Amino acid sequence: MANWIDACAADDIEEEDVIRFDHAGRTFAIYRSPDDQYFCTDGLCTHENVHLADGLVMDHTIECPKHNGQFDYRTGEATRVPVCVNLAIYQVKLADGRVLIEI
C-alpha cells in the first residue's frame, strides 16, 4: 500500500539542488531539477556512507561529495566510477506546495 510521507515544502529546495530528509531511521535525498521537477533517492552514496545531499547537482546528475561518483537522480543509475551500484529511487508528488515521497 502506498505510504506517502510529507518530506518538505517545495520551496525548501532551490532549483538544481538537493536536500537531505531523514525519516524513521532512514535517510533520503530529495532533488529539484533545473526544469522544476522533484525526485527522491536513497540518501547515501552506494560507494561509501556519504550523504549525497552534500554533493553537487548539475542538470540531472548528482555528484557524490567525496569520491566524484555520479548518478542520474531521475533513474538512480550510476554513471561514473567509482560507483557501480545504482541508487534506489522513490516516487514523488507535489500537493499544496509540499513534497511527498512514497516509501
Add this chain to the structure above:
Amino acid sequence: MAGIVIAGGGDCGIRAAFAARDQGYAGTITVVAAEPGMPYERPPLSKPGELGATEKPICTPERLQDCKIDLLLGVSVHSVDRAGRRVVLSNGAGLDYDKLLLATGAVPRKLACSGGDRALSLRSLGDAQRIYGAAAPGVQITVIGAGLIGMELAAVLIGRGARVTVLEYGPRPLGRNVPEALATRITGQHLAEGVDILCSVQIAEVTKNAVILADGRSIPSDVVVAAIGVVPDTELGRASGLAVENGIRVDRQLRSTDPHIYAAGDCASVLCKDAVYRRFETWQNAQTQGDIAGRNMAGAGLQFGGPVWFWSDQYDLGLQAVGDTVGQASAIRKTDTETELHFYLDGQARLIGAAGLGIGNAVAKDIKLAQKLIEAEVPLDVALLGDPAINLKKMLRPIAVS
C-alpha cells in the same frame, strides 16, 4: 597473443584495466599485483573502523571476470624486455605485451636516522593493521611528519585512546599543501583533542622506547610511525632505460619515452600544460590517470590536464582542495562561522586553485564548482568569489536559471 599488461594492482592499475575494456579493447588484459589479497582502496586505511583497519575492495572478482581481466596476485613484474615486448614476473613466468602500463605507485620514505627502521609506516593494509593493533589506550605513539597522513593518523590514534606526539621538521603542520589559515585551524583541533605537536625539530635517533631529537630532547615512544612522504616506485622504469626523474616521465597522453610503455598514478611524472613535469600523489589522480592510460592503451588519444583534487578528514573537520593553492589567496569566502573557502587566481583572474575547510562535507559542493571554474579557464570577478551570497554555480553559468 600479446595484450595489455599492467604492473600494479592499486587504484590506478585496476582503473586502467576497466577503462581499457570500456574503451573497447578486445585483447587480453592482465594486472600484475604484488599484494596477496584482492585490490583495495588506500584512503580508508587512515580511517579505521572499530575493529581496526578498514578494508574496502576496489572491485569484486565477478566484475573482473565479467570484463575478462586477469588478475595475478602476489607477483610483481621483475624485468621488462623492451625489444621483445615481454615482461618476466617475480615467479619466473613470462608475459608478452603490446602495451605495458607501469602503475607501481610509491613507497613510504624511510627515516634516515639511526634506528629509523624501528619506525612503522602506512601504505598497505598490513601496515595499517600493525599500527592500529599497537594503538591500545595509554600507549605512547610518536608520529614523525605532520603532513596529511601523519595528521590523519594522529586524529585516529588519539581517538583510540593512545597518547600521541607529532614531530615535524618544518615550521608548521600541513605546510606542503594546505593554506596556512586552514592548517592552523586543523592544528588547533588536534591540540584541543590532546595531541602534542612539536615543529621545527630534527630526529637524531629512534631507540627502543624513545625518539631522540637533534637538540637532545627525548620523546618517550612505545610505537613510532614515520609519515614523511613517499618515494615513487620507479625501479622498473629505470631498469628498463626509460626517462626517470622524480617519477617515470610521460607525455600528456601518459606515454613514456617508449611508445609501448605508459606510466600513471603516484609513480608517473607527467608533462603538464605549462611544460613542467609534475607528479601527483592523490587518490583522484590515480583514478584519473589510470582511466586515461587505460583508454589510450586501447587506442584513445586523451590528454591529462588536471586539476588534481584531494580531501582529508580529521575529527569532524573536512578539508578539500583542488588545483594549485600555493601562496596568498586572492579571495576568501566565509559561508558561516565554521566554513571557509580560499580561492587562488592567476594573473588573468582565472581560477587555478581552491581549498576549503568545514564540518563534514560542508565544502564539497563549492570545491566541485571550483574545479569546474578552473576547467572553464575564464576570468572571474574576485569580489563575487569572496561573497558567500553568490552561488558559485551562477559564476559558472552566467545566464543560469534564477
